[in-house]
Amino acid sequence: MKSILYICLTLVCLTQQVLSLSPTYGVGPEELEYYKEGKYFNCLRSNVQIPFSQVNDDFCDCPDGTDEPGTSACSSNGRFYCQNIGHKGNYISSSFVNDGVCDCCDGSDEYQLKVKCKNNCKEIGEESRKKQNQVIEAYEIGLKKKKQMEEEGTRVFNEKTDEIIRLRKEIDPITQEIKELEVLIEQKKSERELENKRLLNEKEKKDKEIEGTDQQQHQQQQNIDQPKEGEENKEVVGENGENGENIVEQPEIQTSELLDAISKGKDDNNNINNNNNNNIDDNKNDNNKEDEIKNNNNIEKVDHTTVNNNNNNKNDLNDDDNDEEDNDDDDDDEEELVNKLQIIFKKIKSIKNSVYNFILPILPNRFISLKDMGNLGGLESELSKKRESLKEKENEIEKIDKMLKSDLGVNNVFIPLYSKCFDLATKEYTYSVCPYEKASQGHTSLGKFESFGDNGKMMLFENGQQCWGGPKRSLKVLMECGQDNELYDVQEPGKCEYTIKFKTPVLCSEEHLKILRLEGDHSL
């Protein structure tokens, strides 16, 4: 009813065919002053003057389209203002005026009545205000949450900054302690070596008393080509195992020495260097070797569970082994075996008691004797503990450092999202987005976090799993304000190029809330 009145007020019917409009029909409130009746009308955005009678006369005179605010004559660039009383006023393209489609809620764009438009601004306005209020409410909640996130972010940032300082401070004394321990262990070792030499000398003396050492060695050489004798070897080793105390008694003794001792089946530790290779050849295809490999494997499995423990040790090993490796280039298999065995023993030497106990049952008894770990063992375990602790701290520093150096947004607002993941289950897949890390579609990688884009409104994940006949998968996370962190609306606009929307308080802004509130006011 209102709209009909309005049209009647603003339209003056001249002829049956041509409707003459008020010159202000379709003019927005902020431009009304330019449409005051006069002799001439100045086109608003171009330097053209026309007789005022040509305003809203259904013929486009102004290149900018401003002389026809109420008709479709300047449809390419003109605009029409819907008053929409009860809702909010808005501009539509002049091309929508009298096109048979209701665009204004008050129906003012269809005054030629090609279509009967209801004035439903009141209903729409109410609905819209309700929605607007909901939006504003949600926005306000979002902003509150954002504040909380900022607070949390700042708190965490400060904590982490403190922590990194603390950790850095802690590193120095530990490094010092490690150095000291290393010196101490070196000392102990050299003491042991002296002791060993002394023992060796004593043994040499004894050996001179014992006959036939050479002959035994000769026999040993023959065994190489006689697999049958492997069985003997095994037995020998078995026996040796029972008497194996000596071996572990001196943990610093080279593995090859041990092997030598094993294969000889004697307590004799003397002719170590001469026999290394031969002994190992003996063990080829032997059960013996298999056992050892098994052991080796088992230990390696354990290794994975104690990575930190072993990292340092491995380095040590390498240092120790360099000389031998150089000598053993000729025979890879042997070398490998030797190395592995060496690693086994070295590891055993340095592994914590608990781990040691774990390995113990799977190692042949003959190799190990706990009670002989002695003083040096204690020091080394202490050293490895320290190293472990150092590594842990260094890792922690690195982790925190990486986080602190990331783009965490204003007031570190993104920190609460750091190292979190968000899921969206669709009919086909569950999508997972871990900000700063990675994204996936089920088990398929959609990429690693690459950067923020679009003024911080988008997270880009790239270099995901290669697409068959296409690019590597990638994901754009399009962020918008919301009261919770929530994914929705996944799309694949290009082959294997995904987008997903992400509601998050982070994207809520005071400025936009102000605009929303203003819009709300306008609609009244």
Place this chain on the structure above:
Amino acid sequence: MRKLVILIILSIVCSLFIGSIESVDTSKFKTCKDSHFCKRNRVSHEVGVMNEMKSKQNFNIVEGSIKLVKQENTIYFDLQEQNQKSNLLTMKLEIYEGGIVRMRAQEKEPLLNKQRYQVQDVLLDTIKTVPIQWKQEPSKQSNTFSFKHGEKECCYVLVQLVPFKLDVYIMNELAITTNSDNLFHFEPISDKPQPLPPKEKKSEEENKEANQEEDNNNNNNDNNEEQQVSTEGYWEERFGSHQDSKPNGPMSIGMDFTFVGSSHVYGIPEHTTRLSLKSTTGNGINEQPYRLYNLDVFEYEIDKTMALYGHVPLMISHDTKKTVGVFWLNAAETFVDIEDVTTPVSPSKKTHWISESGIIDVFYLTGPTPSTIFKQYAYLTGTTALPQMFSLGYHQCKWNYKSEDDVKQVDNGFDENHIPYDVIWLDIEHTDGKRYFTWDNNNFPTPADMQNIIGAKHRKMVTIVDPHIKRDNNYYVHSEATSKGYYIKNKDGNDYDGWCWPGSSSYLDFTNPEIRKWWATQFGYDKYKGSTPNLYIWNDMNEPSVFNGPEVSMHKDAKHHGGFEHRDVHNLYGYYYHMASADGLVQRNADQNDRPFVLSRAFYAGSQRIGAIWTGDNSAQWSHLEISNPMLLSMNLAGITFSGADVGGFFGNPDAELLTRWYQAGAFQPFFRGHAHLDSRRREPWLFNEPYTTIIREAIVKRYSYLPLWYTTFYQNTLNGAPVMRPLWVQYPKEANLFDVDDHYLIGDSLLVKPVTQQSCKTMKVLLPGQSVNEIWYDVDTEKPINAGVIEIDTPLEKIPVYQRGGSIISKKERVRRSTYQMRDDPYTIRIALDSSKSAQGQLYIDDEHSFDYKKGKFLYRQFTFKDNVLSFSDASNKSSTSYKPNVTIEKIVILGVQKPHSITCNITGKEKLSFEYDSTLSKLTIRKPDLLVDTDFIIKLN
């Protein structure tokens, strides 16, 4: 290390795969070399190829067999191969109205169990022969006879008896010769020779003799043994893993026609070569003949003579003196060789036509002008169905718009960006498992509501319906088709089963009128659930495409209605399918008064009567944009005027520049649709940011502003069959420098377009034709006049080089609307461009834009004439209904190239004096708001 090796191998395999999808796998498709019938025909003129199979057949007219049957307007005679006693052919010669000579030949006494196919349902029922009379009666002495039209002196035909030759004379000059190169080849239908017990080897002499005879004498079973070698491919043929059982044996036909005095032939679409067809044989040319066999070619390449999705076996020859044509009415696989020759007149174009089966049925179109050629061809096969106005707007397609929400968003996107469009399309994914006429209930739960939402803005929707039917017993179409026995049968008589989108599929036999009728009923609103009057149809894959069939199509030994093989009717399959679908759209409405819109990929001669055609699966490459113009021009010459190419290129991802240029080109091509592959990135016009969105919008808006011109031109096609998109030589037939031009064209006779089809094009040469007649052209953007000749212009991204011909009057609607419907009541702007004699004329056609009422006279066909400073507006047709009053006005009249008048007066009461503006720099007069009704005659005087 091993991983590395695997990786390397994988990457090599991948790159091979990627390489292979970048272009067509030519090994999948036959050339003449792979087709025995083509080799048999072509071998006789291939340079340097040993004639291992046959020598040329010499056909003679049997003495005393020539008779003119006056009642039938027909001359009959028998043909016999030299030195042969059997295998008589009978030949019929006729002249049809409008100057068309027809020649038909087939076996005089065909076998009872085997038949030759004569193309059905392509020629109009209305064609009529005219009385003919001897020009010179047959006589042995002269070895010739000649005959002509009984009344009019258009042309005459001279026939030589021994050996048989047929020459068509136009204006008393030799224009087209037949069999002048003795390439007439006819393999009589025969029964398969039974294998004989081995005989002793014949002497060499006997062997030779036998070889000479065997080809044309297959039922002479005595020579069977020697045929073992040379009859390879006669009774069985293989291509790749596919076997063709060929139960009918060899039955190919061949003929040569020479266009005398011509060096340019056009037509036989659809190929990716230039408009002016290239020579495929002759000195130093090693090209395969043009192939006409409807095929679904994946990622086709440019400048190839290989077959594509549809074909029209019409060739037009043009030289400065005359325009003539040959229409080879045959639906089987056909090859055409083209050769430049110097006999009998230098230069001439010799063409050699080879078909695998069917009768010889040739129409000689005697022209002698381009416009008469189009009339003659339209007389035979009809004109383009007048499109609904909406279908001339912009179409937005993608494989696939994924859901109802997706559709709504795209639809709103156009409004938000103020870009007009008319139709949104749904590709195969909208269906329930590729069962056509069904909907994916998850993504399209309320299809009717969706169409109503689109329809509220008076826009339309198109869904795809393909001819392969999913073999699923729970699918009503399949179960009904199966129980009714409506499927094409394989060679063993079972329902043909091939692989297509739904997996295992069968194909309805649309050559059967009963099945076409049944198919049409499937489009009823009661059958096609969820369809509404806003829904129109897209027919794809109707070559037919069979993924696991030979050349991605159907086995040639599949069986059709009437006992014909697929080989006989192959090129008609898509045509019939298109026809049945369009019939369905008409019949679904109780009043049957809504013009159908069905887009088809496959086509044949006559498809113009049914609906729109597009050039299939092109690629997002500049070369594909460039070739779209020659391809569409070629189709336009062959009657398929409502045709277009996918804007943006179907495969791949165009960059913003290519997409923009493609929109600009597409806006000036008859059918205007953006489309993209499933794997392609979204490319709705607003997704490429500025300046691209604005420039694309401008291109689409321009399209809409010229819709009255398009619509009028399509209407004019229904009167004269002339191409809507027209090569320049059609309008300027004497200007030989235009005969090779296919990157410029005219819309109707008034608007010249040369779309930019080169990357980073900054400047470009434009050839403005008509130097001989002092033509003036007006750049439609600047409105500046330019004399005919070659000009160089700047082509910034926003420039679409379009020129209005001086002497033309174009009606436009310059108000931008969201779609065509909203423009119906908008006022016209009339743009008059004066020629050097300060005159111009043009037409405007108006009707309700959607129904068949125009056939009952409810239309306006108006004539604008400007002469001696007087513009008169009157009826251009005595068929217009005086009661049709669309209540639409003219809001603006622009006259370019005119002197400033003191005043402008009009003979309509109340409009005696009209206000105007004058721009002296452009000599441009704008009559402001005359507000004259388009149904009223008026005279406007510039004083």
